[in-house]
Amino acid sequence: MADAADYFQNPPPRRTAALALLEHDGQYVIISRSYWTEVSRWGLPGGSAAPNEHPRRAMSRLLAEKLGLRLTPQALIAVDYSPPVPGHCTEGLNFVYHVPLPTRAEISVVDNSGYTEARWVTAEEAEDLAVDHELWRINECLAALRGGFTADLLKGLPFPSPHSR
Numbered sequence: 398m399a400d401a402a403d404y405f406q407n408p409p410p411r412r413t414a415a416l417a418l419l420e421h422d423g424q425y426v427i428i429s430r431s432y433w434t435e436v437s438r439w440g441l442p443g444g445s446a447a448p449n450e451h452p453r454r455a456m457s458r459l460l461a462e463k464l465g466l467r468l469t470p471q472a473l474i475a476v477d478y479s480p481p482v483p484g485h486c487t488e489g490l491n492f493v494y495h496v497p498l499p500t501r502a503e504i505s506v507v508d509n510s511g512y513t514e515a516r517w518v519t520a521e522e523a524e525d526l527a528v529d530h531e532l533w534r535i536n537e538c539l540a541a542l543r544g545g546f547t548a549d550l551l552k553g554l555p556f557p558s559p560h561s562r
Contacts, residue, residue: 412479412489415456416443417470418538421498427523427535428463428506429514439523440531441493441538442515452492460496463510470494474541477534477550493538529553
């Protein structure tokens with residue numbers, strides 16, 4: 398039997414992303430990404446953390462770069478694991494932070510940010526835009542926010558889910 402890999406000395410590649418639930422009075426912001434397929438174009442704002450960058454700091458940086466907002470994330474409301482998709486992406490961890498806003502501020506995308514649109518939506522309106530794991534993630538984040546817990550997710554669904562078997 399071969400020796401087990403030493404993942405401390407030689408860690409596998411893993412993407413780390415930070416996403417935001419920008420929320421005010423029952424509505425939240427979703428964005429449309431130019432670089433994703435039509436099927437999963439809409440989702441929460443955010444993106445990849447840089448090497449050696451804490452997800453909370455990445456979230457602040459990404460909100461500034463992509464939406465022109467200087468905001469500090471509040472509570473961590475979800476950690477969503479995405480398994481690798483061969484030929485498409487490596488495995489990833491998505492940290493989702495709650496960012497409450499005092500008013501329903503006008504949100505617009507920064508040119509060349511990779512986003513094409515940002516809009517305020519209700520949970521019902523999001524169902525017409527976001528699909529599959531993006532919509533599941535949003536719904537689970539809203540449940541975590543209402544329940545005061547941090548959701549442990551696998552591709553947007555509570556872990557373990559019937560879909561993971």
